[in-house]
Amino acid sequence: xxxxxxxxxxxxxxxxxxxxxxxxxxxxxxxxxxxxxxxxxxxxxxxxxxxxxxxxxxxxxxxxxxxxxxxxxxxxxxxxxxxxxxxxxxxxxxxxxxxxxxxxxxxxxxxxxxxxxxxxxxxxxxxxxxxxxxxxxxxxxxxxxxxxxxxxxxxxxxxxxxxxxxxxxxxxxxxxxxxxxxxxxxxxxxxxxxxxxxxxxxxxxxxxxxxxxxxxxxxxxxxxxxxxxxxxxxxxxxxxxxxxxxxxxxxxxxxxxxxxxxxxxxxxxxxxxxxxxxxxxxxxxxxxxxxxxxxxxxxxxxxxxxx
Amino acid sequence: xxxxxxxxxxxxxxxxxxxxxxxxxxxxxxxxxxxxxxxxxxxxxxxxxxxxxxxxxxxxxxxxxxxxxxxxxxxxxxxxxxxxxxxxxxxxxxxxxxxxxxxxxxxxxxxxxxxxxxxxxxxxxxxxxxxxxxxxxxxxxxxxxxxxxxxxxxxxxxxxxxxxxxxxxxxxxxxxxxxxxxxxxxxxxxxxxxxxxxxxxxxxxxxxxxxxxxxxxxxxxxxxxxxxxxxxxxxxxxxxxxxxxxxxxxxxxxxxx
Ligand SMILES: Nc1ncnc2c1ncn2[C@@H]1O[C@H](COP(=O)(O)OP(=O)(O)OP(=O)(O)O)[C@@H](O)[C@H]1O
Ligand SMILES: [Mg+2]
Numbered sequence: 321x322x323x324x325x326x327x328x329x330x331x332x333x334x335x336x337x338x339x340x341x342x343x344x345x346x347x348x349x350x351x352x353x354x355x356x357x358x359x360x361x362x363x364x365x366x367x368x369x370x371x372x373x374x375x376x377x378x379x380x381x382x383x384x385x386x387x388x389x390x391x392x393x394x395x396x397x398x399x400x401x402x403x404x405x406x407x408x409x410x411x412x413x414x415x416x417x418x419x420x421x422x423x424x425x426x427x428x429x430x431x432x433x434x435x436x437x438x439x440x441x442x443x444x445x446x447x448x449x450x451x452x453x454x455x456x457x458x459x460x461x462x463x464x465x466x467x468x469x470x471x472x473x474x475x476x477x478x479x480x481x482x483x484x485x486x487x488x489x490x491x492x493x494x495x496x497x498x499x500x501x502x503x504x505x506x507x508x509x510x511x512x513x514x515x516x517x518x519x520x521x522x523x524x525x526x527x528x529x530x531x532x533x534x535x536x537x538x539x540x541x542x543x544x545x546x547x548x549x550x551x552x553x554x555x556x557x558x559x560x561x562x563x564x565x566x567x568x569x570x571x572x573x574x575x576x577x578x579x580x581x582x583x584x585x586x587x588x589x590x591x592x593x594x595x596x597x598x599x600x601x602x603x604x605x606x607x608x609x610x611x612x613x614x615x616x617x618x619x620x621x622x623x624x625x626x627x
Numbered sequence: 628x629x630x631x632x633x634x635x636x637x638x639x640x641x642x643x644x645x646x647x648x649x650x651x652x653x654x655x656x657x658x659x660x661x662x663x664x665x666x667x668x669x670x671x672x673x674x675x676x677x678x679x680x681x682x683x684x685x686x687x688x689x690x691x692x693x694x695x696x697x698x699x700x701x702x703x704x705x706x707x708x709x710x711x712x713x714x715x716x717x718x719x720x721x722x723x724x725x726x727x728x729x730x731x732x733x734x735x736x737x738x739x740x741x742x743x744x745x746x747x748x749x750x751x752x753x754x755x756x757x758x759x760x761x762x763x764x765x766x767x768x769x770x771x772x773x774x775x776x777x778x779x780x781x782x783x784x785x786x787x788x789x790x791x792x793x794x795x796x797x798x799x800x801x802x803x804x805x806x807x808x809x810x811x812x813x814x815x816x817x818x819x820x821x822x823x824x825x826x827x828x829x830x831x832x833x834x835x836x837x838x839x840x841x842x843x844x845x846x847x848x849x850x851x852x853x854x855x856x857x858x859x860x861x862x863x864x865x866x867x868x869x870x871x872x873x874x875x876x877x878x879x880x881x882x883x884x
Contacts, residue, residue, distance in 0.1 A: 335884060373725045376884050395628060395727040403725050409718035418646070419722075425639025426726035428632025470722075 323387040325351045325400075325478050325509040326372065331381035333367050333533075341367040343533040345381070349511060349526070351477070354504045356524035356541070357513045360622055364533040365513045366406050369482050373403045386477060399427065402476030404467045406483050406513075412456035416447060419455060420470050427474035434473070441469040444499065461488045465496070478509040485514060497523060517614040521545075527614075531622045545613050546586070552610035553590070555580040558603040567596040581610065628727050636728050637736050644740020648706055648747075655706070655744060659698040660751045666694050667759045670816060681818050682849045691756050692843040693815030696777065698752040700810060700835070701802070703745030703778040707737050707785030708798045715789065720882055730876040734786060734869065741782025742775065749774060762846070769845035769854070776861045777838045781806075783868035790872070790881045809835045819851050834860060 326349040333342040342364045349355045359365050370376030372383055374390060374397075383390045385397040410419050417438055424434035442448045445465040450458060458466060464484055471479060481500075485493045500523060504510050514520055520527060520541075527544055529537035537544065560577040570593050571583040584590055594604060628636065648655040671687035681689040714720040723733055756762060764770055784801075792798045813835030819827050830836055831852070841857035844850035850857075876882065 370884075374883075375721055375724055377879055395729070398725060398727040401725070405721065407718065409721045411714070411717055411719045414647075414719075418643070422639055422643050423722055423726070425643075426636055426723055426728050428628050428635050428727070430635040431639070431642070 322351060324384075325349045325353070325386055326511065327382075327384045328368070328372075329382045331368065331371060331383065332379045333364070333371065333376065334379050341533055342371075342379075342381075344535075345530060345533065346535045347528055347538065349478075349509060351386070351509055352504075352507060353509055353526050354500075354524045355509070355511045356520035356527040357511055357530065358517070358520060358527060358618060359513075359530035361515075363530045365530055366482055367533075368530065369403070369405075369480055369511075369513070372480065373401055374398065399474075400477045402471035402474065402479045404464075404471045404479070404481040404484050406486075408463050408467070410455050410463075410466065410470065412454070414455055415452050416455055416458070416466055417442065417451035419466065420473050423470045424473045429474060437473050437475075438469075441473050445469045446495075461492045464488055465492075468496070468499075472503070476508070478511065479503065480511045482513050483515065484512070485516060485519060493519070517618055518612045521612065521614040529618065529621055537621055541614075544617060547617060549586050550583050551586070551613065551616075553582045553584060553607050554610050555582060555607050556605045557597075558605050559601065561602070565597060565600050565602055567593060570596075628729070628732075633729075633732055636726075636732055637739070640733070640736025641739045641743065644706070644710060644737065645743050647710060647740075648744045655702070656748055656751055659702055659748045660755055663694050663698050663752045664755050666690070667756065671759060681821070684847060684849070685760075688760050688847070689818075689843075690816055691760055691762065692846045693813075693839045695749055695752050695756060696774075696839055696842045697810045697815055699745040699749040699774060699778055700781045700838075701806065702748040703741040704781040704785040704788075704802060704806060706744035707741035707782045708789045708792070708802070710740065711737055711786055711789035712792050712795070712798050715792075715882060716795075724882065731869075731873045733876060734783070734872045737786050738779055738782040738869075738872075741785055742778040745778035745782070746774065749778075764846055765848035766845050769841065772858070773838060773842045773845055773861075776858075776865060777842070780838075780861060780865050780868060783865065783872055786872050787868065787875065790875045792881075809833055810839075812836075814839045814851055834864060837861065 326347060328345055328347040331342050331345040334340050345364065345368055357365055357368070367376055371378045372385065372390070374394060386400045388397040388400070390397045420438040420441060421431060421434045424437055425431065429437070439448065442451055445468055447462060447465055447469060450462060455463065455466065468481070468484060485496060488496065497519070500510060512520065512524060525541055527537070527539065527541050528535055554575070557578055557580060561574060561580070562577070564572050564574045564580070569588060573581040575581055582593060584593065597604060667687070671690060675686035675690070678686040680686065753762065788798060788801050812830065813833050814830065819830045819836065822830060837852055837857040837860045840851040841854055844854055
């Protein structure tokens with residue numbers, strides 16, 4: 321088996337103020353994966369990421385990045401990582417291009433080679449026209465993209481993004497998704513934390529969930545979604561319905577005269593439901609999931625689902 | 628990192644630090660030139676003309692080296708303390724902490740930036756001084772060595788101050804209550820030979836005295852303390868402060884949670 325991009329064993333962290341942020345996080349991310357790290361607010365995602373990038377000192381456990389233990393081979397481990405932190409952490413009074421070029425320099429890339437790289441990164445993220453602007457004059461979404469450009473300038477093997485799409489509009493978010501997919505396709509391992517679960521579902525093939533400082537789930541996205549036995553759909557009907565049509569094998573509820581809610585067990589196909597409805601002269605115009613599937617699972621796993 | 632990567636990283640820090648103080652030169656270079664001109668006009672020109680010669684030099688000429696060095700010291704210190712503290716405050720210090728740069732390299736880069744500002748301001752003040760007096764240099768090697776080592780020492784001091792600082796107030800406490808008194812009492816405006824016995828001895832505890840004295844020797848060939856003692860002391864301080872700064876970063880004091 322090849323060396324994993326990231327291996328974390330029994331990671332613990334108690335902050336100086338006594339907060340036990342991590343109580344035993346285990347993670348394994350293979351090279352080339354697009355990995356979602358999920359968890360509610362305060363679960364310990366940013367703390368875990370901070371430790372991987374040596375911004376936070378761990379209390380216990382082991383972290384290895386591409387086989388480099390962060391205690392013993394810190395420089396080698398750091399060289400493999402590009403970090404997009406949760407909070408803006410660039411010099412607000414520095415021009416955009418300088419920020420990216422300097423970051424390359426910190427990784428040992430001389431200015432003359434850093435310039436074209438910075439240009440490529442800024443162009444890819446649509447910030448080239450803003451290159452001479454002071455960072456503080458960028459919009460929120462542009463600042464997020466600046467941090468992505470900065471993280472990629474030294475061509476890391478692993479990109480870690482801590483809520484990169486927070487506060488970013490839909491269009492920019494979609495283009496960020498496309499960009500991250502491309503980056504991943506070129507071989508960069510990506511770890512993403514986000515509270516937009518449809519984003520994780522759309523992008524990531526593997527997923528871990530952290531809650532109260534512990535890993536409570538670590539599996540393929542597909543396998544995780546398979547755990548959902550019942551999905552709820554919202555159906556819009558052409559005919560106005562006075563009462564709930566009687567169907568067999570499915571639970572239906574009437575929301576209003578043109579809207580039905582249907583619980584469908586995983587073993588059953590929705591075709592059966594449609595057949596029974598058509599036979600009763602009910603035509604379904606459109607259908608959608610009541611909630612995102614991952615969201616549904618997530619709420620169950622972190623124990624906050626509505627009964 | 629390989630040595631050539633380290634060199635690239637060091638240059639990056641140095642250039643970044645220089646661009647920073649050049650971008651805001653009105654706050655970083657100009658004030659020293661203005662303040663020091665005032666010293667020359669008031670202490671040198673107006674008051675100094677009423678005073679007797681010191682060690683065979685006109686009073687105005689005597690205070691020139693001390694005033695230049697005072698500007699150099701203040702600015703080397705101020706550059707690093709404010710730059711490093713604002714890196715902590717705005718959190719862009721994290722850009723360096725996530726990178727593979729070793730701690731000594733971060734210390735070296737910031738120190739070099741502080742030295743650069745000390746030198747630039749030193750030059751500016753020297754130009755102003757040349758307008759008031761005839762400048763002379765007794766020994767170039769001594770002048771260059773003293774300025775480099777002194778800027779290095781105070782740049783490191785500024786870095787350590789910034790490591791411990793938690794607010795903007797904390798970065799002005801040391802300059803106001805320690806640095807300024809030490810320079811004023813460090814023989815900038817007088818020779819310690821002019822002081823009564825007790826104060827002469829007390830002055831010898833002031834490290835700035837040794838720097839001013841050595842610098843004055845470099846320019847005018849007169850000194851309050853032997854040159855070798857001055858150099859030994861400055862180099863000793865530089866080594867201790869460098870080690871302390873690297874150790875503090877290694878322990879993550881004030882920068883890693
Ligand atoms: N510097 C710090 N000092 C003390 N406690 C901290 C610090 N940073 C985080 N914590 C605490 O550690 C716990 C985990 O925080 P962390 O930021 O890792 O959560 P998170 O999963 O990233 O949450 P979010 O989704 O809100 O970003 C929280 O209880 C938080 O209050
Ligand atoms: Mg977080």
